Amino acid sequence: MxxxxxxxxxxxxxxxxxxxxxxxxxxxxxxxxxxxxxxxxxxxxxxxxxxxxxxxxxSKEELLKQALDRALSSLESALVSAQAQNPQTPEEHLQQLETLIRATVDVLIDELPSATLLLRLRGNTELERAALDRRRKFDHAVARMVAAAADAGDLAWRSDTRATTRLVFGMINSIIEWYRPGGSLGPKQLGDLVVAIVFEGLRH
Amino acid sequence: MxxxxxxxxxxxxxxxxxxxxxxxxxxxxxxxxxxxxxxxxxxxxxxxxxxxxxxxxxSKEELLKQALDRALSSLESALVSAQAQNPQTPEEHLQQLETLIRATVDVLIDELPSATLLLRLRGNTELERAALDRRRKFDHAVARMVAAAADAGDLAWRSDTRATTRLVFGMINSIIEWYRPGGSLGPKQLGDLVVAIVFEGLRH
DNA sequence: GTCTATACTAAGATAGAC
DNA sequence: GTCTATCTTAGTATAGAC
Missing domain, CATH: 1.10.10.60 (Homeodomain-like)
Incomplete structure (x- = not known):
């Protein structure tokens, strides 16, 4: 072995x-x-x-477990790296969110196959439910980070912080549906694009 | 029957x-x-x-076909309703996109089960590939509408119109992952939220 | 590290009764 | 509109040889 x-x-x-x-x-x-x-x-x-x-x-299930562990560990690392920032000013909170967004984009690209598997889980077995639980813990930590940024001001989270966070990370996660390595868009550029849309929007 | x-x-x-x-x-x-x-x-x-x-x-496949037809027809209707606007000014182009976004959100909510099925298709059979082709035609029509709005000015589509469109509609489509009827957020409010994020972003 | 052979279970679909 | 019984194929997993 x-x-x-x-x-x-x-x-x-x-x-x-x-x-x-x-x-x-x-x-x-x-x-x-x-x-x-x-x-x-x-x-x-x-x-x-x-x-x-x-x-x-x-067993077949062990193959699933291997891949889910890999994806979850990578995402958790991305979160930890952003949490290390300990922001004080509103602007620092924004920078922390930007760090998280870029790190998440990088993980989705680096671990495209296993991240795709994780994001498509339905929770039909004990193993899948355990993985979804772990993912939910990640989501809650993200939500806390967003809420802290909103509390610090400088963020127009439009009353419903929860739905806004879901939409923003829904956009980020949707990358797995179409991004393929070797295209014209690199991880850095895609991170730039996501950050620009999320913070500035599309209107001039 | x-x-x-x-x-x-x-x-x-x-x-x-x-x-x-x-x-x-x-x-x-x-x-x-x-x-x-x-x-x-x-x-x-x-x-x-x-x-x-x-x-x-x-056959089992006929059940799939029924649902996919329903979802695709609804999405195509949403597109047609936005296309009817024939915009001239930059501001009218923005309004057309807003109409499309709201109509898409409404379809995703109204046809949640069949829309979910459509958005998760992998194209493993002839029937699935035919449905994905029809969806691609829809996506291309959306892309043309977005490009027209960008050409008219007033839209910061950030060099890569294609990736931006994918991210925006990735955000919209991600609604199916968490939206459930009966929650505190109605279709109208969710449409407001999506439109606000897409056009204005989250920074104050 | 891979093979053939096999045990056991469940899949999609049909026939024909009620 | 639903039933039981059945055909055929394919699934997960194991045993034991090379």
Missing amino acids: STTVHSPARRGRPGNDRADVVAAAVALFNQHGYEATSVGMIAERLGVSKSAIYHHVA | STTVHSPARRGRPGNDRADVVAAAVALFNQHGYEATSVGMIAERLGVSKSAIYHHVA
């Missing part, structure tokens, strides 16, 4: 390792949904038989 | 009609995904046996 995440030069017999299997699984989970993806489909994509998959993981 | 959509008082033997079956199916498609939803699950939700479903529709 070579648990190495990115071994630079693999030892031993060629073939697939755990990371390969997870990557193939996540791609298929995103295309067909977790429930509708069979172990046979994952095996087929890797060019091996079904039972070869069970050499790497104990 | 009583094809009535909302018969005020049903004739004949009590039980489920086509609309009941479609509604149950859509709810389950949204929760588990189309592929992962079995006809047996639909039957169970309605309290009947599997084969009772096949009295109302010829």
Whole structure:
């Protein structure tokens, strides 16, 4: 069981390792949904038989868990990095939100497959509900940060802070629906664009 | 085959009609995904046996088609109503976009189940790809309307009109992820909020 | 690390009775 | 409008050889 995440030069017999299997699984989970993806489909994509998959993981659910952990950890790191700022003035609160928005955009792009999986979860199993709970904790921490910025003034959160926060992060999360690496738009530029729309709007 | 959509008082033997079956199916498609939803699950939700479903529709796919047609027709109507405005001045272009945004929000709320189904499509079958094609035509028409507004001036579409449009409608579409009827926020207020964020941004 | 073979379960759909 | 019974295919997972 070579648990190495990115071994630079693999030892031993060629073939697939755990990371390969997870990557193939996540791609298929995103295309067909977790429930509708069979172990046979994952095996087929890797060019091996079904039972070869069970050499790497104990169950189909373990593949889901791997990917969700990865996405959640990355998002939580983004939040922590913004929380480190400890803002005092209204302008510093705005800067903190900007940091959070850019860090979230970066995570969505860097972890596009696993983040996509997370954002499409429906909570149909215990594992999925646990992941959604963890995501809800993240959302609440974000909401607290936004509320603090609104309290400090300088932010037109338009009476309903909760709905506004959902809309803003709905916009950010929608990136996974269309963003593909290698396009003309890089992470930095996309972050600029999102921040500009959120804070300044589209009217001249 | 009583094809009535909302018969005020049903004739004949009590039980489920086509609309009941479609509604149950859509709810389950949204929760588990189309592929992962079995006809047996639909039957169970309605309290009947599997084969009772096949009295109302010829296949599982027909249930999907019904719902997607409904969502697409509603969205296309919203677009047509905005297109009827034929704007001349920059301010009229802005008003046209506002009309489109409000009409889209209304459709998402009024047709929440079927709109949710449409927005989560992955294009894994011919039917799904046909629906996605129809949705793409809608998106392109929206993009043309936005481009016309940008050309008329008065709109800070920040160099990349395409990405900006995607982000804005990503925000609007994200409504389906959390909006539930009966909350404190009505369609009108939500439309106000979206329009305010999109045009004015959050900074004071 | 991968294979074939197999156990067991559930899927979509049909036939024909009530 | 719904039922039971059935056909056929495909799902998750395991056993044990190479």
